[in-house]
Amino acid sequence: MAKDTEKLIRQLSLISFLLAERRPLTAQEIRRSVEGYATMNEEAFARRFYADRMELEALGIGIEVRRPADSAVEQETYALRPERLHLPPIRFSEEELLALQMALKLLDGRFAYAQPLRLALQQVTWASGPPAGKEAEAPVLLGVTASTQTAEDAQRLAKIEAGIVRRKTVVFAYHSLERDEVLERKVDPYHLLYRNGEFYLIGYSHERGEVRVFRLSRIKGKVAFATKSEHDFRPPQGFDPREFAQRAEWQLGPERGIAEIEVDERLGWYVKRHWGRYGQVEERPDGSILLRTGYASGRALIGWLLSLRGHGRLVGPAELVEELEHRLELLERRHRELAAQLREEGLPSPPQLHHRQQDGQPPEAIKPERFARLMALATILIEAGRQGRELRLEELAKRLSATKQEVREDISILNVVNFGGGMYVLYAEVDEHGVVRVDPEPYSDNFERPVRLLPIEAKALIAAIDLLGSHLGAGALASGREKIVAALGNDAPGLLVQPGEDDPELAKLLSSATEGRQVLKLEYYKPAEDRLQERVVEPLALALGREGWYLAAFDRERNDLRHFRLDRIKRAQPTGERFAPRGREPEALPDWLRTGQLEGASQAILWVAPERARWLSERYRQLAKRPDGSALVAVPYGSIGWLVGAVLREAGDAAVIEPAQAGEEVLAAVERLRSLALTA
Secondary structure, eight states: HHHHHHHHHHHHHHHHHHHHHHHEEHHHHHHHSSTTTTOOOOHHHHHHHHHHHHHHHHHOOOOEEEHHHHOOOGGEEOOOOOTTHHHHHHOOHHHHHHHHHHHHHHHHTTTTHHHHHHHHHHHHTTOOOOTTTOOOOOOOESSSOOOOOOHHHHHHHHHHHHHHHOOOEEEEEEEEEETTTEEEEOOOOOOOEEEEEEEEEEEEEETTTTTEEEEGGGGGEEESSSSSSSSSOOOOOOOHHHHHSSSGGSSSSSOOOEEEEEEEEHHHHHHHHHHHHGEEEEEOOOSEEEEEEEEEEEEHHHHHHHHTTEEEEEOHHHHHHHHHHHHHHHHHIIIIIIIIHHHHHHOOOOOOOOOOOSSOOOOOOOOOOOOHHHHHHHHHHHHHHTHHHHHHHHHHHHHHHHHHHHHHHHHHHHHTTEEEEEESSEEEEEOOTSSSEEEOGGGGGGGGGOOOOOOOHHHHHHHHHHGGGSSSSHHHHHHHHHHHHHHHTSOOOOOSSOOSSHHHHHHHHHHHHHHHTEEEEEEEEETTTTTEEEEEEEEEEEEEEEEEEEEEEEEEEEEEEEEEEEEEOOOOOOOOOEEEOOOOOOOOOHHHHHHHHOOOOOOEEEEEEEEHHHHHHSEEEEEEEEESOEEEEEEEOHHHHHHHHHEEEEHTTEEEEEHHHHHHHHHHHHHHHTTTTTTO
């Protein structure tokens, strides 16, 4: 029998014995009665029993250790209270159940934690059951979800997650863009973060002696455990990964100071809604605001300020004002002198755009702890046995997101899990036709109720809810989340932290209008044209693309389907009119939302300064690397206005070489920004 199988049987039997006896037990009683311990010598038993308790604790199942006053180890007793194992019943409304089912339907197979999500939903909705006669359908399209891009990334993520759960130090080779070197890293993994389509590991770096953030796509080769110990570290008290997730780009690093930025009435609402969380906002009667925000990178903050196209004015501090003036000079000089010089030297031809093909087969999802699947299977089998109901192996495999062979093996394990003294949890047989018949034992009521969610299940569930947020079921997920957190007893952040960029009330309104087929009047901001527009639309679906959430709607003025980014909708108002289906509802996302590449997009050639070349070469296709460390990159674009905004955001560290028209518009924008008194 494999060691992992022996361990699973031993740990499940330990839980069963402690629950069945309903009293504190000595180590010797446990050794005599629990499957797997009796054959060990004293030393091996002490080591294995301690390791099993620590692993169960990491899974959220804490066994109490009771010590007498004199602390004699021989007199220690052990107990497991049912409330440490069983999940309190959660009563969901019909709307909440439908929203949870929609979440699973949308994310299943396209979410890195789809399997633990499936098990978690099965546990929390056990008593409620599906809403009668209702199908989980959602007017939501997902193009980008929390999913790994390659099988190699999935394997790395699986190893890292195992390290987080088991508190194991990991080692890997990492490409440091700052040094442009591949270096060995030894890290205590604390948490996983998902942001802007990328996975990140937050952990203690032994080389740096501090907590650092590592991007999964920059890890090279395999991730391995540093030692063979059961556990290597304990996360620090009070550690909260949300501190790392909820930082603006300019706040990544040690804080240099506090910047003050005035934003005029045109974009005051926009900055307050989407960046107000990164500082303090002082609102003014005319609709303008003053934003005070800490910053670590002056370049990143100035790039963001320039992207506001003159609607923001830097008040201070003086050193940042000086850097802004320097970067405006860089933008001007590099577009007047460097661009002309490079055009004279001759430029490489940008490559043809190739859209990434979807093969319909998502990368292999991370498998949940097998322990979680066994606990869920035990509950299903016992319920069927008590009801005298047969099950189909195929049905069980689909329900647990496992293969039929894996379910057969799990049933074999459960058949030998015991309470001691020859009392077993259940006995199940699978015949040659795949029919499963179950005979539950008298003490099987210990597993009759759904067990408490394991950490990976709880985090996957919360992560899925946070990913979809208010964009599904007009807010039903939010109220369902509150009930789940109450049952769990804590609000631990999910495996993935996706900071919201949309107004939740706006998202609820759009979701409700989409489901109710209500015509909306939108006030919509177009950055490329720097203007607000009024649009009357028929909302058809909410869609998650590479750059955020969009409203797919039929635009009556343009008589065509259009996509509106939610973070640019200043306000939406129902007109009171309802619309009938036109037969043009979107069934899938357009390629540009999924891949970030527009059909028939042009390509610009940008020069990138040495200090930014590695970062932009990671995002765009590099055409040439120059001796001084600078690079030429190809950037696909749909409009000159968008391209100008992207170059301004680089704050002088990039210059448009081709098309020349875009370079001229950058220069015009610099002159306009100076004339608008960008600084106080």
